[in-house]
Amino acid sequence: MAKTSTSIAALSSKGAWVGPLVYLAMLAVGVAAFLLIRSVGETLQPPAEVANEVAQAERAIPKVDVVFHVLATLAAIVTMGIFFGRALRYFGQPPVIGEVLAGIVLGPSLLGLLSPELASFFVPNAQQDPAGVVVSALTAVSRLGIVLYMFLVGLELNLPELRHKAHAAVAISHASILAPFVLGAALALWIYPRVSSADVAFTSFALFMGAAMAITAFPVLARILTDQKLDKTELGVLALSCAAADDVTAWCLLAFVIGMAQSQLSEALFVITGAVTYVAVMLLVVRPLLHKLLARFENQEFPSWMFPAVLVAIIISGLITKTIGIHTLFGGFVMGVVLSSNDRLNVVLRAKLHDLATILLLPAFFAITGLRTQITLLNTAEDWLLTGLIIVVATLGKFGGTLAAARLTGLSWRDSSALGILMNTRGLMELIALNIGLEIGVVSPRLFAMMVIMALVTTLATAPLLHWLWGPDHRKVRAAVSHT
């Protein structure tokens, strides 16, 4: 090393005058050489073109610049999400509302109405992109985000803790699911002849409406209670257990609906059996095995293959649930539950996955949701009446059901109401469920628009209602809604 140092020192002192000369000479030689090569080369004839399938296929694609549109859409959603989110924070509203609004603004409900040209700068219209390549690419990105997000949701379910501490919670939880479920199904009697279509059976429709009404935003609640340091109190554990049980139950219902809606009864039974078997194998066989494996790394760093292996496991789990006949996101969720309750792994995975998944990949989901939300379809008074009815029934079922069950278990009116308000928050989870409903065809675009409005309204209502209930404790309210 000593020799090297001297050499470089020598170079530096020589370099003062030799450097520039040598350098310029070198450049000149290089340029001259290139020009010489060029003058010879320009007389050359290229060969006759060779037929090439891939190149031809690729040349057939670039009618529309997929990458440009996808990146532009993501940038627009994230940017608007930041600004809307900050503006909404003044009103104590959670950031997710900002991104949903950003998606709706970019979609046919606003930008598509005001300036179709600008809207097609982000997502090209059906003439410019007949195969829907841009929407497909956005869907792929958004699905990646959703699967990772559901994995993180599953990761937060602390299974053994819930199992030991809160048997009573299951009863409250199921009451707070049953009420909105039955009310939602009853509402289907009114809605089905008005907004559904002939290829959807009433049973699937009613089941979906029930499940969609019953969904609550578990990750929100978990975050709220942790932030409030309520998660170790008895009220906190009760609320958390209720929400977790709600979540699992509602998603099971939804999986059931997906199985039903996409197949005949016999196939549906196959789907349900497959799903139950898969979850059982994952929780009863894979989970203990993996935790035994993880225990090996208790006192050392996780190996470098751990994170890629977890990503692969999440994706494969999603592909399996998809193959069984339910949605990819259940696979992500199940994998999250399987890996949950290892705190150290949980922290590592959250740190690596959470921000990029929620900030970069989920915006594609909001873009897709906004694109699908056509508020212009609600063009009669009856449509808006129906929308109002949906909001009332959703709130009555969830808030009312929770309140009643919580009172019955002996909670105070105030605590019961707070629990009801929190459980009535639909957030991102409801939007995920609604998109599934639209994809499998159970929900029509018109009903989709109504239900998205319901999800927005119930989420927006949380902060003002908590304000009203808790009075001037702004900090508490803000913290309670900031993670919706």
Add this chain to the structure above:
Amino acid sequence: MAKTSTSIAALSSKGAWVGPLVYLAMLAVGVAAFLLIRSVGETLQPPAEVANEVAQAERAIPKVDVVFHVLATLAAIVTMGIFFGRALRYFGQPPVIGEVLAGIVLGPSLLGLLSPELASFFVPNAQQDPAGVVVSALTAVSRLGIVLYMFLVGLELNLPELRHKAHAAVAISHASILAPFVLGAALALWIYPRVSSADVAFTSFALFMGAAMAITAFPVLARILTDQKLDKTELGVLALSCAAADDVTAWCLLAFVIGMAQSQLSEALFVITGAVTYVAVMLLVVRPLLHKLLARFENQEFPSWMFPAVLVAIIISGLITKTIGIHTLFGGFVMGVVLSSNDRLNVVLRAKLHDLATILLLPAFFAITGLRTQITLLNTAEDWLLTGLIIVVATLGKFGGTLAAARLTGLSWRDSSALGILMNTRGLMELIALNIGLEIGVVSPRLFAMMVIMALVTTLATAPLLHWLWGPDHRKVRAAVSHT
């Protein structure tokens, strides 16, 4: 809270016998209610279907399940990447080789040849997916990964340090660029009439061949030197500065080629002027302003909008360079340079971006590269002779040029050789450049296959050559190549 606790305690004791009864009754009522609703609902008629553009467009798409294929491909590449990577580590090879091989295995060169059915399980063939929706979606994901990766590469360029410490390095660096550049351009004289096509001008072709030969793997070198704790020594700083200068120069050349190849001379001048102006504004105006802004957060946590804002900035920078006429990835790189040399931000951004971008999004890039690499196109002895020639010329130019320049500045033979071997490592950067060449049509699929083999061989050669040079110091060699 005391009241709540008593209530719950009361509940728990009551729950022992009341709970199950109430719960079962509740379930029974729920199920009965649903069955009643169902029996009424099944007599209802849905409305006549409403025409709906979005729903129709979406129903037109799902011929091919884009999400399934994209997720399956990502899972396959990541899984094979882990196994190949671990196997190759025994031979002291860097993990990137494993993922490139995984991509080639999945593509037409191996799986497509052995079992076209299995290959189309991952990426459907032209009959199943005529619009190339799956390839488009994979491209969008891979581009997202590449832009983020190039941002991280830019972030590692410590601009002020390089500027102050290493004027001499620029001369060595440019020598180690000029030699392969001129040799590559000269090789074009031989290759152009054999593998190019009529729509590519010789000048663009020769410039691209030169630039492609001149590319080196800067991020690799940076990591190697840091791992070896050589990055603060004079040899280390020299090598790092050379590689950084190489990188910037080679990418500038490539940007120039892209501008040339895609347009007439007058437009090319416009592209170059635009690119230079953009880089100048970003480095001379935006960079100081942003660092002034960042200085505000010196003693506090970065605000929550910081990370989303950085992501948006990266994407918008990519969209701007794309609009100017060069590639999106330059935008990512420039944004990285703009934000570099704030160590704390650098650490935060790397932690949030690196793993997910490189482990989940980049595999899409390897899949695309593998799909495009059709080794079956090399079916004559002449093709393989050409491939060999390309490898020899690439190595002669890069290794020879670096060795000569390093010797001239007074480094020992041993150090000069080591520097030459390291600079001859092409790694991921070369593959990125080659994909650009294929996309803009300068490189034919046959030449692409040859150049990919060259990139693989020069990268594979690094470890054995360093072994031979450094002798038994395995640890050093392994560390030196483990980040290629």
